[in-house]
Amino acid sequence: MHQPINLLIADDHALIREGLRKILSIEPGINVVGEVADGQQAVDFCHHNQVDIVLMDINMPVMNGIEACRKIKESKPHIGIIALTIHDQDEYLFELIKYGIAGYVLKDVHPDQLVKTIQGVARGESFIPPAMTARVLAEFSRLSCGDHTEKKHHLLTEREIEVLKQVAKGQSNKAIAKTLFISEKTVKNHLTSIFNKIGVEDRTQAALYAIKEKLVEI
Structure with a gap:
Protein backbone atom coordinates (compact mmCIF):
# COMPACT_ATOMS: atom_id res chain seq x y z
CA MET A 1 0.00 0.00 0.00
CA HIS A 2 1.35 3.43 -0.95
CA GLN A 3 2.18 5.96 1.74
CA PRO A 4 -0.23 8.92 1.85
CA ILE A 5 0.96 12.22 0.39
CA ASN A 6 1.58 14.68 3.23
CA LEU A 7 0.31 18.01 1.92
CA LEU A 8 0.74 21.53 3.29
CA ILE A 9 -1.59 24.35 2.15
CA ALA A 10 -0.04 27.83 2.15
CA ASP A 11 -2.44 30.71 1.35
CA ASP A 12 -3.21 33.97 3.11
CA HIS A 13 -6.95 33.69 2.43
CA ALA A 14 -8.74 31.60 5.05
CA LEU A 15 -11.65 30.75 2.73
CA ILE A 16 -9.32 29.39 0.06
CA ARG A 17 -7.43 27.31 2.63
CA GLU A 18 -10.69 25.94 3.97
CA GLY A 19 -11.98 25.13 0.50
CA LEU A 20 -8.77 23.37 -0.52
CA ARG A 21 -8.69 21.42 2.73
CA LYS A 22 -12.27 20.20 2.30
CA ILE A 23 -11.65 19.13 -1.30
CA LEU A 24 -8.34 17.41 -0.68
CA SER A 25 -9.05 15.84 2.73
CA ILE A 26 -11.65 13.53 1.23
CA GLU A 27 -9.24 12.35 -1.48
CA PRO A 28 -7.80 8.90 -0.72
CA GLY A 29 -4.03 9.00 -0.49
CA ILE A 30 -3.77 12.71 0.38
CA ASN A 31 -3.14 13.73 3.99
CA VAL A 32 -3.50 17.48 4.65
CA VAL A 33 -0.95 17.91 7.46
CA GLY A 34 -1.29 21.67 7.90
CA GLU A 35 -2.41 25.10 6.75
CA VAL A 36 -0.36 28.31 6.95
CA ALA A 37 -1.07 31.93 6.00
CA ASP A 38 2.31 33.22 4.80
CA GLY A 39 5.59 32.12 3.27
CA GLN A 40 7.61 32.23 6.49
CA GLN A 41 5.11 29.94 8.20
CA ALA A 42 5.39 27.56 5.23
CA VAL A 43 9.19 27.47 5.55
CA ASP A 44 8.99 26.90 9.31
CA PHE A 45 6.33 24.20 8.99
CA CYS A 46 8.36 22.28 6.39
CA HIS A 47 11.43 22.50 8.61
CA HIS A 48 9.67 20.91 11.60
CA ASN A 49 7.24 18.48 9.95
CA GLN A 50 7.13 15.68 7.40
CA VAL A 51 5.86 17.30 4.19
CA ASP A 52 5.84 15.83 0.67
CA ILE A 53 3.97 18.52 -1.29
CA VAL A 54 3.27 22.22 -0.68
CA LEU A 55 0.41 24.04 -2.39
CA MET A 56 1.97 27.51 -2.37
CA ASP A 57 0.14 30.78 -2.98
CA ILE A 58 2.44 33.31 -4.69
CA ASN A 59 1.19 36.58 -3.20
CA MET A 60 1.39 36.29 0.59
CA PRO A 61 2.44 38.66 3.38
CA VAL A 62 5.65 38.44 5.47
CA MET A 63 7.33 36.28 2.81
CA ASN A 64 5.93 35.67 -0.67
CA GLY A 65 5.62 32.25 -2.26
CA ILE A 66 8.63 32.69 -4.53
CA GLU A 67 11.03 33.35 -1.65
CA ALA A 68 9.41 30.59 0.41
CA CYS A 69 9.91 28.18 -2.50
CA ARG A 70 13.60 29.09 -2.68
CA LYS A 71 14.14 28.58 1.05
CA ILE A 72 12.23 25.30 1.21
CA LYS A 73 14.06 23.80 -1.77
CA GLU A 74 17.42 24.84 -0.26
CA SER A 75 16.83 22.91 2.96
CA LYS A 76 14.33 20.25 1.83
CA PRO A 77 14.96 19.60 -1.89
CA HIS A 78 12.76 16.48 -1.87
CA ILE A 79 9.60 18.52 -1.18
CA GLY A 80 7.50 19.12 -4.29
CA ILE A 81 6.08 22.63 -4.56
CA ILE A 82 2.99 23.49 -6.62
CA ALA A 83 2.38 27.20 -7.10
CA LEU A 84 -1.18 28.51 -6.83
CA THR A 85 -1.96 31.86 -8.39
CA ILE A 86 -4.81 33.92 -9.79
CA HIS A 87 -2.70 35.26 -12.65
CA ASP A 88 -0.65 33.39 -15.26
CA GLN A 89 2.19 35.90 -15.03
CA ASP A 90 5.38 34.91 -16.81
CA GLU A 91 7.81 36.48 -14.37
CA TYR A 92 6.42 34.40 -11.52
CA LEU A 93 6.79 31.16 -13.43
CA PHE A 94 10.27 32.04 -14.64
CA GLU A 95 11.49 32.73 -11.11
CA LEU A 96 9.80 29.65 -9.68
CA ILE A 97 11.33 27.36 -12.29
CA LYS A 98 14.77 28.64 -11.33
CA TYR A 99 14.05 27.68 -7.73
CA GLY A 100 12.85 24.17 -8.56
CA ILE A 101 9.05 24.37 -8.64
CA ALA A 102 7.32 21.15 -9.71
CA GLY A 103 3.92 22.50 -10.76
CA TYR A 104 2.08 25.72 -11.55
CA VAL A 105 -1.72 25.93 -11.47
CA LEU A 106 -4.28 28.73 -11.52
CA LYS A 107 -6.74 28.96 -8.63
CA ASP A 108 -9.68 28.27 -10.94
CA VAL A 109 -8.25 24.82 -11.74
CA HIS A 110 -10.81 21.99 -11.65
CA PRO A 111 -10.48 19.97 -8.41
CA ASP A 112 -9.88 16.74 -10.35
CA GLN A 113 -6.98 18.34 -12.22
CA LEU A 114 -5.53 19.68 -8.98
CA VAL A 115 -5.62 16.19 -7.46
CA LYS A 116 -3.95 14.73 -10.55
CA THR A 117 -1.26 17.41 -10.38
CA ILE A 118 -0.57 16.65 -6.72
CA GLN A 119 -0.40 12.91 -7.41
CA GLY A 120 1.85 13.46 -10.41
CA VAL A 121 4.27 15.72 -8.54
CA ALA A 122 4.41 13.13 -5.75
CA ARG A 123 5.53 10.62 -8.42
CA GLY A 124 8.28 12.98 -9.53
CA GLU A 125 6.51 14.52 -12.52
CA SER A 126 6.29 18.21 -13.43
CA PHE A 127 3.24 20.23 -14.49
CA ILE A 128 3.54 23.55 -16.32
CA PRO A 129 0.60 24.81 -18.45
CA PRO A 130 1.53 24.35 -22.16
CA ALA A 131 0.65 27.94 -23.05
CA MET A 132 2.97 29.22 -20.34
CA THR A 133 5.73 26.78 -21.28
CA ALA A 134 5.98 28.39 -24.70
CA ARG A 135 6.34 31.86 -23.17
CA VAL A 136 8.95 30.73 -20.67
CA LEU A 137 10.94 29.09 -23.46
CA ALA A 138 10.86 32.38 -25.33
CA GLU A 139 12.27 34.10 -22.26
CA PHE A 140 15.01 31.48 -21.89
CA SER A 141 15.87 31.97 -25.56
CA ARG A 142 16.02 35.74 -25.11
CA LEU A 143 18.35 35.45 -22.12
CA SER A 144 20.62 33.00 -23.90
CA CYS A 145 20.75 35.09 -27.10
CA GLY A 146 24.33 35.39 -28.32
CA ASP A 147 25.52 32.29 -26.49
CA HIS A 148 27.54 30.36 -29.02
Missing part, protein backbone atom coordinates in the same frame (compact mmCIF):
# COMPACT_ATOMS: atom_id res chain seq x y z
CA THR A 149 28.92 27.73 -26.69
CA GLU A 150 28.62 24.07 -27.63
CA LYS A 151 25.20 22.58 -27.06
CA LYS A 152 25.38 20.64 -23.81
CA HIS A 153 23.13 17.84 -24.99
CA HIS A 154 25.97 16.71 -27.26
CA LEU A 155 27.51 15.36 -24.07
CA LEU A 156 24.57 13.02 -23.55
CA THR A 157 24.55 9.38 -24.59
CA GLU A 158 21.87 8.12 -26.94
CA ARG A 159 20.05 6.48 -24.02
CA GLU A 160 20.21 9.66 -21.94
CA ILE A 161 18.65 11.62 -24.80
CA GLU A 162 15.85 9.04 -24.96
CA VAL A 163 15.25 9.47 -21.21
CA LEU A 164 15.36 13.28 -21.51
CA LYS A 165 12.78 13.21 -24.29
CA GLN A 166 10.44 11.18 -22.09
CA VAL A 167 10.93 13.63 -19.21
CA ALA A 168 10.02 16.49 -21.55
CA LYS A 169 6.80 14.65 -22.39
CA GLY A 170 5.90 14.63 -18.69
CA GLN A 171 6.50 10.93 -18.14
CA SER A 172 7.19 9.60 -14.64
CA ASN A 173 10.22 7.42 -13.87
CA LYS A 174 7.97 4.36 -13.83
CA ALA A 175 6.51 5.21 -17.24
CA ILE A 176 9.95 5.91 -18.69
CA ALA A 177 11.25 2.59 -17.38
CA LYS A 178 8.33 0.75 -19.00
CA THR A 179 8.71 2.59 -22.33
CA LEU A 180 12.46 2.03 -22.57
CA PHE A 181 12.47 -1.47 -21.02
CA ILE A 182 14.84 -0.51 -18.20
CA SER A 183 14.53 -0.39 -14.41
CA GLU A 184 13.39 2.67 -12.46
CA LYS A 185 16.79 2.67 -10.72
CA THR A 186 18.46 2.92 -14.12
CA VAL A 187 16.17 5.81 -15.04
CA LYS A 188 17.17 7.64 -11.84
CA ASN A 189 20.85 7.06 -12.61
CA HIS A 190 20.38 8.44 -16.13
CA LEU A 191 18.57 11.50 -14.77
CA THR A 192 21.40 12.26 -12.33
CA SER A 193 23.87 12.11 -15.22
CA ILE A 194 21.63 14.21 -17.49
CA PHE A 195 21.16 16.95 -14.87
CA ASN A 196 24.92 17.15 -14.32
CA LYS A 197 25.77 17.25 -18.01
CA ILE A 198 23.30 19.91 -19.11
CA GLY A 199 23.60 21.95 -15.91
CA VAL A 200 20.07 21.79 -14.49
CA GLU A 201 18.75 20.91 -11.05
CA ASP A 202 15.37 19.26 -11.63
CA ARG A 203 12.97 17.66 -14.11
CA THR A 204 11.18 20.88 -15.02
CA GLN A 205 14.39 22.62 -16.01
CA ALA A 206 15.50 19.52 -17.92
CA ALA A 207 12.17 19.37 -19.78
CA LEU A 208 12.35 23.04 -20.72
CA TYR A 209 15.94 22.57 -21.90
CA ALA A 210 14.88 19.64 -24.11
CA ILE A 211 12.06 21.67 -25.66
CA LYS A 212 14.22 24.76 -26.11
CA GLU A 213 16.93 22.71 -27.88
CA LYS A 214 14.21 21.10 -30.04
CA LEU A 215 14.91 17.59 -28.80
CA VAL A 216 11.12 17.32 -28.56
CA GLU A 217 8.27 19.45 -29.85
CA ILE A 218 5.37 20.92 -27.88
Whole structure:
Protein backbone atom coordinates (compact mmCIF):
# COMPACT_ATOMS: atom_id res chain seq x y z
CA MET A 1 0.00 0.00 0.00
CA HIS A 2 1.35 3.43 -0.95
CA GLN A 3 2.18 5.96 1.74
CA PRO A 4 -0.23 8.92 1.85
CA ILE A 5 0.96 12.22 0.39
CA ASN A 6 1.58 14.68 3.23
CA LEU A 7 0.31 18.01 1.92
CA LEU A 8 0.74 21.53 3.29
CA ILE A 9 -1.59 24.35 2.15
CA ALA A 10 -0.04 27.83 2.15
CA ASP A 11 -2.44 30.71 1.35
CA ASP A 12 -3.21 33.97 3.11
CA HIS A 13 -6.95 33.69 2.43
CA ALA A 14 -8.74 31.60 5.05
CA LEU A 15 -11.65 30.75 2.73
CA ILE A 16 -9.32 29.39 0.06
CA ARG A 17 -7.43 27.31 2.63
CA GLU A 18 -10.69 25.94 3.97
CA GLY A 19 -11.98 25.13 0.50
CA LEU A 20 -8.77 23.37 -0.52
CA ARG A 21 -8.69 21.42 2.73
CA LYS A 22 -12.27 20.20 2.30
CA ILE A 23 -11.65 19.13 -1.30
CA LEU A 24 -8.34 17.41 -0.68
CA SER A 25 -9.05 15.84 2.73
CA ILE A 26 -11.65 13.53 1.23
CA GLU A 27 -9.24 12.35 -1.48
CA PRO A 28 -7.80 8.90 -0.72
CA GLY A 29 -4.03 9.00 -0.49
CA ILE A 30 -3.77 12.71 0.38
CA ASN A 31 -3.14 13.73 3.99
CA VAL A 32 -3.50 17.48 4.65
CA VAL A 33 -0.95 17.91 7.46
CA GLY A 34 -1.29 21.67 7.90
CA GLU A 35 -2.41 25.10 6.75
CA VAL A 36 -0.36 28.31 6.95
CA ALA A 37 -1.07 31.93 6.00
CA ASP A 38 2.31 33.22 4.80
CA GLY A 39 5.59 32.12 3.27
CA GLN A 40 7.61 32.23 6.49
CA GLN A 41 5.11 29.94 8.20
CA ALA A 42 5.39 27.56 5.23
CA VAL A 43 9.19 27.47 5.55
CA ASP A 44 8.99 26.90 9.31
CA PHE A 45 6.33 24.20 8.99
CA CYS A 46 8.36 22.28 6.39
CA HIS A 47 11.43 22.50 8.61
CA HIS A 48 9.67 20.91 11.60
CA ASN A 49 7.24 18.48 9.95
CA GLN A 50 7.13 15.68 7.40
CA VAL A 51 5.86 17.30 4.19
CA ASP A 52 5.84 15.83 0.67
CA ILE A 53 3.97 18.52 -1.29
CA VAL A 54 3.27 22.22 -0.68
CA LEU A 55 0.41 24.04 -2.39
CA MET A 56 1.97 27.51 -2.37
CA ASP A 57 0.14 30.78 -2.98
CA ILE A 58 2.44 33.31 -4.69
CA ASN A 59 1.19 36.58 -3.20
CA MET A 60 1.39 36.29 0.59
CA PRO A 61 2.44 38.66 3.38
CA VAL A 62 5.65 38.44 5.47
CA MET A 63 7.33 36.28 2.81
CA ASN A 64 5.93 35.67 -0.67
CA GLY A 65 5.62 32.25 -2.26
CA ILE A 66 8.63 32.69 -4.53
CA GLU A 67 11.03 33.35 -1.65
CA ALA A 68 9.41 30.59 0.41
CA CYS A 69 9.91 28.18 -2.50
CA ARG A 70 13.60 29.09 -2.68
CA LYS A 71 14.14 28.58 1.05
CA ILE A 72 12.23 25.30 1.21
CA LYS A 73 14.06 23.80 -1.77
CA GLU A 74 17.42 24.84 -0.26
CA SER A 75 16.83 22.91 2.96
CA LYS A 76 14.33 20.25 1.83
CA PRO A 77 14.96 19.60 -1.89
CA HIS A 78 12.76 16.48 -1.87
CA ILE A 79 9.60 18.52 -1.18
CA GLY A 80 7.50 19.12 -4.29
CA ILE A 81 6.08 22.63 -4.56
CA ILE A 82 2.99 23.49 -6.62
CA ALA A 83 2.38 27.20 -7.10
CA LEU A 84 -1.18 28.51 -6.83
CA THR A 85 -1.96 31.86 -8.39
CA ILE A 86 -4.81 33.92 -9.79
CA HIS A 87 -2.70 35.26 -12.65
CA ASP A 88 -0.65 33.39 -15.26
CA GLN A 89 2.19 35.90 -15.03
CA ASP A 90 5.38 34.91 -16.81
CA GLU A 91 7.81 36.48 -14.37
CA TYR A 92 6.42 34.40 -11.52
CA LEU A 93 6.79 31.16 -13.43
CA PHE A 94 10.27 32.04 -14.64
CA GLU A 95 11.49 32.73 -11.11
CA LEU A 96 9.80 29.65 -9.68
CA ILE A 97 11.33 27.36 -12.29
CA LYS A 98 14.77 28.64 -11.33
CA TYR A 99 14.05 27.68 -7.73
CA GLY A 100 12.85 24.17 -8.56
CA ILE A 101 9.05 24.37 -8.64
CA ALA A 102 7.32 21.15 -9.71
CA GLY A 103 3.92 22.50 -10.76
CA TYR A 104 2.08 25.72 -11.55
CA VAL A 105 -1.72 25.93 -11.47
CA LEU A 106 -4.28 28.73 -11.52
CA LYS A 107 -6.74 28.96 -8.63
CA ASP A 108 -9.68 28.27 -10.94
CA VAL A 109 -8.25 24.82 -11.74
CA HIS A 110 -10.81 21.99 -11.65
CA PRO A 111 -10.48 19.97 -8.41
CA ASP A 112 -9.88 16.74 -10.35
CA GLN A 113 -6.98 18.34 -12.22
CA LEU A 114 -5.53 19.68 -8.98
CA VAL A 115 -5.62 16.19 -7.46
CA LYS A 116 -3.95 14.73 -10.55
CA THR A 117 -1.26 17.41 -10.38
CA ILE A 118 -0.57 16.65 -6.72
CA GLN A 119 -0.40 12.91 -7.41
CA GLY A 120 1.85 13.46 -10.41
CA VAL A 121 4.27 15.72 -8.54
CA ALA A 122 4.41 13.13 -5.75
CA ARG A 123 5.53 10.62 -8.42
CA GLY A 124 8.28 12.98 -9.53
CA GLU A 125 6.51 14.52 -12.52
CA SER A 126 6.29 18.21 -13.43
CA PHE A 127 3.24 20.23 -14.49
CA ILE A 128 3.54 23.55 -16.32
CA PRO A 129 0.60 24.81 -18.45
CA PRO A 130 1.53 24.35 -22.16
CA ALA A 131 0.65 27.94 -23.05
CA MET A 132 2.97 29.22 -20.34
CA THR A 133 5.73 26.78 -21.28
CA ALA A 134 5.98 28.39 -24.70
CA ARG A 135 6.34 31.86 -23.17
CA VAL A 136 8.95 30.73 -20.67
CA LEU A 137 10.94 29.09 -23.46
CA ALA A 138 10.86 32.38 -25.33
CA GLU A 139 12.27 34.10 -22.26
CA PHE A 140 15.01 31.48 -21.89
CA SER A 141 15.87 31.97 -25.56
CA ARG A 142 16.02 35.74 -25.11
CA LEU A 143 18.35 35.45 -22.12
CA SER A 144 20.62 33.00 -23.90
CA CYS A 145 20.75 35.09 -27.10
CA GLY A 146 24.33 35.39 -28.32
CA ASP A 147 25.52 32.29 -26.49
CA HIS A 148 27.54 30.36 -29.02
CA THR A 149 28.92 27.73 -26.69
CA GLU A 150 28.62 24.07 -27.63
CA LYS A 151 25.20 22.58 -27.06
CA LYS A 152 25.38 20.64 -23.81
CA HIS A 153 23.13 17.84 -24.99
CA HIS A 154 25.97 16.71 -27.26
CA LEU A 155 27.51 15.36 -24.07
CA LEU A 156 24.57 13.02 -23.55
CA THR A 157 24.55 9.38 -24.59
CA GLU A 158 21.87 8.12 -26.94
CA ARG A 159 20.05 6.48 -24.02
CA GLU A 160 20.21 9.66 -21.94
CA ILE A 161 18.65 11.62 -24.80
CA GLU A 162 15.85 9.04 -24.96
CA VAL A 163 15.25 9.47 -21.21
CA LEU A 164 15.36 13.28 -21.51
CA LYS A 165 12.78 13.21 -24.29
CA GLN A 166 10.44 11.18 -22.09
CA VAL A 167 10.93 13.63 -19.21
CA ALA A 168 10.02 16.49 -21.55
CA LYS A 169 6.80 14.65 -22.39
CA GLY A 170 5.90 14.63 -18.69
CA GLN A 171 6.50 10.93 -18.14
CA SER A 172 7.19 9.60 -14.64
CA ASN A 173 10.22 7.42 -13.87
CA LYS A 174 7.97 4.36 -13.83
CA ALA A 175 6.51 5.21 -17.24
CA ILE A 176 9.95 5.91 -18.69
CA ALA A 177 11.25 2.59 -17.38
CA LYS A 178 8.33 0.75 -19.00
CA THR A 179 8.71 2.59 -22.33
CA LEU A 180 12.46 2.03 -22.57
CA PHE A 181 12.47 -1.47 -21.02
CA ILE A 182 14.84 -0.51 -18.20
CA SER A 183 14.53 -0.39 -14.41
CA GLU A 184 13.39 2.67 -12.46
CA LYS A 185 16.79 2.67 -10.72
CA THR A 186 18.46 2.92 -14.12
CA VAL A 187 16.17 5.81 -15.04
CA LYS A 188 17.17 7.64 -11.84
CA ASN A 189 20.85 7.06 -12.61
CA HIS A 190 20.38 8.44 -16.13
CA LEU A 191 18.57 11.50 -14.77
CA THR A 192 21.40 12.26 -12.33
CA SER A 193 23.87 12.11 -15.22
CA ILE A 194 21.63 14.21 -17.49
CA PHE A 195 21.16 16.95 -14.87
CA ASN A 196 24.92 17.15 -14.32
CA LYS A 197 25.77 17.25 -18.01
CA ILE A 198 23.30 19.91 -19.11
CA GLY A 199 23.60 21.95 -15.91
CA VAL A 200 20.07 21.79 -14.49
CA GLU A 201 18.75 20.91 -11.05
CA ASP A 202 15.37 19.26 -11.63
CA ARG A 203 12.97 17.66 -14.11
CA THR A 204 11.18 20.88 -15.02
CA GLN A 205 14.39 22.62 -16.01
CA ALA A 206 15.50 19.52 -17.92
CA ALA A 207 12.17 19.37 -19.78
CA LEU A 208 12.35 23.04 -20.72
CA TYR A 209 15.94 22.57 -21.90
CA ALA A 210 14.88 19.64 -24.11
CA ILE A 211 12.06 21.67 -25.66
CA LYS A 212 14.22 24.76 -26.11
CA GLU A 213 16.93 22.71 -27.88
CA LYS A 214 14.21 21.10 -30.04
CA LEU A 215 14.91 17.59 -28.80
CA VAL A 216 11.12 17.32 -28.56
CA GLU A 217 8.27 19.45 -29.85
CA ILE A 218 5.37 20.92 -27.88
